[in-house]
Amino acid sequence: MSAxxxxxxxxxxxxxxxxxxxxxxxxxxxxxxxxxxxRQVDAWIxxxxxxxxxxxxxxxxxxxxxxxxxxxxxxxxxIAGTGGLRPGDRxxxxxxxxxxxxxxxxxxxxxxxxxxRWWVVAGEHSQPIDSPVSGIVREVRPGLGIGLRxxxxxxxxxxxxxxxARGRLELATGADGELLPRxxxxxxxxxxxxxxxxxxxxxxxxxxxxxxxxxxxxxxxSKDRRDHLASESRQHAALHQLPTFAVLVLHGSLRRPxxxxxxxxxxxLAGRDxxxxxxxxxxxxxxxxxxxxxxxxDVVHVRSGPLAGQSGKWAGLAGLRRFPGATHLEAGFxxxxxxxxxxxxxxxxxxxx
Amino acid sequence: MTRDPxxxxxxxxxxxxxxxxxxxxxxxxxRLLGSLSCSSEVPLVAVLARLVERFAAADPELAVVLGxxxxxxxxxxxxxxxxxxxxxxxxxxxxxxxxxLADVAALTGWRVIAGSAERLDxxxxxxxxxxxxxSSVLVGAGEPPGADERGGLGDLAALAAAVAIRRPExxxxxxxxxxxxxxxxEARPAQGPGAVVLAPAAAAGVPPGTALRATLExxxxxxxxxxxxxxxxxxxxxxxxxRRIEAIDIGIDGGVRVVASPRAxxxxxxxxxxxxxxxxxxxxDPDEEVVDGVxxxxxxxxxxxxxxxxxxxxxxxxWGDATGDGAPFRLSAARAALERLVxxxxxxxxxxxxxxxxxxxxxxxxxxxxxxxxxxxxxxRRPGVTQVVFDHARLLxxxxxxxxxxxxxxxxxxxxxxLLxxxxxxxxxxxxxxGRNAGRLLVHGATGSSELDLVPxxxxxxxxxxxxxxxxxxxxRDQVRLGTRGKHFAVDVAGGLGGxxxxxxxxxxxxxxRAERRRELLAAWQEALWAGVSG
Numbered sequence: 001m002s003a004x005x006x007x008x009x010x011x012x013x014x015x016x017x018x019x020x021x022x023x024x025x026x027x028x029x030x031x032x033x034x035x036x037x038x039r040q041v042d043a044w045i046x047x048x049x050x051x052x053x054x055x056x057x058x059x060x061x062x063x064x065x066x067x068x069x070x071x072x073x074x075x076x077x078x079i080a081g082t083g084g085l086r087p088g089d090r091x092x093x094x095x096x097x098x099x100x101x102x103x104x105x106x107x108x109x110x111x112x113x114x115x116x117r118w119w120v121v122a123g124e125h126s127q128p129i130d131s132p133v134s135g136i137v138r139e140v141r142p143g144l145g146i147g148l149r150x151x152x153x154x155x156x157x158x159x160x161x162x163x164x165a166r167g168r169l170e171l172a173t174g175a176d177g178e179l180l181p182r183x184x185x186x187x188x189x190x191x192x193x194x195x196x197x198x199x200x201x202x203x204x205x206x207x208x209x210x211x212x213x214x215x216x217x218x219x220x221x222s223k224d225r226r227d228h229l230a231s232e233s234r235q236h237a238a239l240h241q242l243p244t245f246a247v248l249v250l251h252g253s254l255r256r257p258x259x260x261x262x263x264x265x266x267x268x269l270a271g272r273d274x275x276x277x278x279x280x281x282x283x284x285x286x287x288x289x290x291x292x293x294x295x296x297x298d299v300v301h302v303r304s305g306p307l308a309g310q311s312g313k314w315a316g317l318a319g320l321r322r323f324p325g326a327t328h329l330e331a332g333f334x335x336x337x338x339x340x341x342x343x344x345x346x347x348x349x350x351x352x353x
Numbered sequence: 354m355t356r357d358p359x360x361x362x363x364x365x366x367x368x369x370x371x372x373x374x375x376x377x378x379x380x381x382x383x384r385l386l387g388s389l390s391c392s393s394e395v396p397l398v399a400v401l402a403r404l405v406e407r408f409a410a411a412d413p414e415l416a417v418v419l420g421x422x423x424x425x426x427x428x429x430x431x432x433x434x435x436x437x438x439x440x441x442x443x444x445x446x447x448x449x450x451x452x453x454l455a456d457v458a459a460l461t462g463w464r465v466i467a468g469s470a471e472r473l474d475x476x477x478x479x480x481x482x483x484x485x486x487x488s489s490v491l492v493g494a495g496e497p498p499g500a501d502e503r504g505g506l507g508d509l510a511a512l513a514a515a516v517a518i519r520r521p522e523x524x525x526x527x528x529x530x531x532x533x534x535x536x537x538x539e540a541r542p543a544q545g546p547g548a549v550v551l552a553p554a555a556a557a558g559v560p561p562g563t564a565l566r567a568t569l570e571x572x573x574x575x576x577x578x579x580x581x582x583x584x585x586x587x588x589x590x591x592x593x594x595x596r597r598i599e600a601i602d603i604g605i606d607g608g609v610r611v612v613a614s615p616r617a618x619x620x621x622x623x624x625x626x627x628x629x630x631x632x633x634x635x636x637x638d639p640d641e642e643v644v645d646g647v648x649x650x651x652x653x654x655x656x657x658x659x660x661x662x663x664x665x666x667x668x669x670x671x672w673g674d675a676t677g678d679g680a681p682f683r684l685s686a687a688r689a690a691l692e693r694l695v696x697x698x699x700x701x702x703x704x705x706x707x708x709x710x711x712x713x714x715x716x717x718x719x720x721x722x723x724x725x726x727x728x729x730x731x732x733x734r735r736p737g738v739t740q741v742v743f744d745h746a747r748l749l750x751x752x753x754x755x756x757x758x759x760x761x762x763x764x765x766x767x768x769x770x771x772l773l774x775x776x777x778x779x780x781x782x783x784x785x786x787x788g789r790n791a792g793r794l795l796v797h798g799a800t801g802s803s804e805l806d807l808v809p810x811x812x813x814x815x816x817x818x819x820x821x822x823x824x825x826x827x828x829x830r831d832q833v834r835l836g837t838r839g840k841h842f843a844v845d846v847a848g849g850l851g852g853x854x855x856x857x858x859x860x861x862x863x864x865x866x867r868a869e870r871r872r873e874l875l876a877a878w879q880e881a882l883w884a885g886v887s888g
Contacts, residue, residue: 253661
């Protein structure tokens, strides 16, 4: 963790007091601010028609609580009209039904009624969707999803792939590192790995095979994203299901290191149980005992451009400046470490609260 | 709005860009006093404070006269918003019926996904309609329904009605003969989210499609929708300047194309507009066609995967990484978006060519003026003489919100010189034969005359600064089209940041198939109007 970025180590109160004493140079209000942590986490677990919710609004859940059963082989069957039912309701066939004798699954979800017949989504094979977090179920909408207010806080990413995952957070590389397939073994089984700047599809496949539950990475290239999704799709089609595996991409598609504040947070979380959720794409964790001093008010972070991933101190507006590419952009001066101020386009900067 | 105050703000609050302009009455006409554009993440109060501060520093006396100080925060504001397009699922019984509906919907600013009962089973179609990105569903049929539709209308309506029960927030639009299926839907609010709206068939109206378009546009629009205001302001500008105007706006989430002509003799004023969500600078999930489009205009050696990555980054941080390669990459993406916009609006191509082309939108924010003019000329290829201008302060849309027509017209007439930055005049003849020399050009300007040979396949640039005008005399060896057919033409041309751009390339533009050669050619043309972009 950089002292420049995250203040001194003398505790959050001292850091807050120190922050108050600093008056940043004018113009810093033109730098966008966003919270590093989301303190209220409303997760959405998507369901498809045919999936069976196992919780109701208002239920409390803990990690591992089954939320729903996902129907893996959803198909349509047609049954005779049944009174008093509505789309989304569950249907259960009688043993004596003619359809059962024709091999229809015993139950399913009503889709729609037309011409005195109901179309039903049914199947034989399902798999549980377990809650990766503790929280309260806010709403359940069959065929659409389950809304969950998760306890704790979240570090939001740019994108999440795969399902929900929970595991112990382990740092496999530094912020600018890259994990190669041969570096993965079963010792990481059950963990959510922080793997640095980028990872390729081959490493993701091996991580899954080694029992890793999830990966947190700065960037994932489109090609690796596509290849990983294709691999996931083949895995879903397989009879034998592995535990869910999730990838949280923190910053985007083009290679860059994990940002200084995000890495500092991940370092603080190492060894704790954390969860990856898909909507919003985020890493969810318990904040108890977590010491996260706020940024001093003059600290800015470079989120894009050649200096992406670095943090520095705001040194004032630089006005309209010419940059490589013969482009004129509004810029500000930023002092990185003890070096002289560097002009950086304002749009490449952000502040974290 | 403009009658009492001495100054006001015009704000265009887009999904990616916040543009603020300060206008003041100096002394008896409205002038643009300053403008500032930045990422939409920056708080508006900070943007306005910076804008006023700069104005006060540049002209302290006028600032005092107008009362620019803490009170400036309370100055009136003309504000427009543009938001990411909402999702519209279009469904029909047959592919034939679906095509007609989807074509109309694609011009109304919705992000359209479409599926027919002919291609999708009921489960797939239900999944499509349950997608959280979908906020409205257009269920349509012909009027009367075609033979390929009649048997499936009931089932499709029943499926949509069942989805509507699950998602009461969905707006359902029943078009054409599907309106008869209204009783299948449970009671819903008369308007707003969750309503069931009856709409005309895809072919209704003159020309066909206009009736359904009006309904869909009405359902999409915000009260202060930037795109609608942009079209209205363009129409008023055409009237104020008495010129035929084409206006193009490319934003992160969509493109707008407007063609407006003033009343001329017995001909009434005319405005035609289309809003195309797929013509955004960086679509949410760029498909192969989008990526190929950008690759085709790129001056950078990057494979398709890398280009897709860049497009995704551009969408995530539209103002980020705009230096170095990022600058020409943006302009390649803008050209590709403009190409999609033009391809989606062939009806507007068929209208008589415009005298003036207005370029607007955040897509062009980081490029220099002459490069913007070239990008427009690369894509919009029609023989003729067109003055190209840039709505640099993004004023058109906010000014379009002024309800009073006369007030709007006066203000636009006052401000036309300020809000339209002249990029140059593009002269684009068609029909030249290949060879070394197609003729000669003589430009008679205020400071003298210049002469140059016309070489087919290239671009000739004549320095003609903003504010100057000249007469360009063309003598072609063979007959060409330049508005009319002929060999000798004398046209009035206006100066601009790019001067006079004589575009002697093919119409439509033909580029080499080999990627390397194509990139070199594009880079050479661009370098001529964007000095230093490659280095």
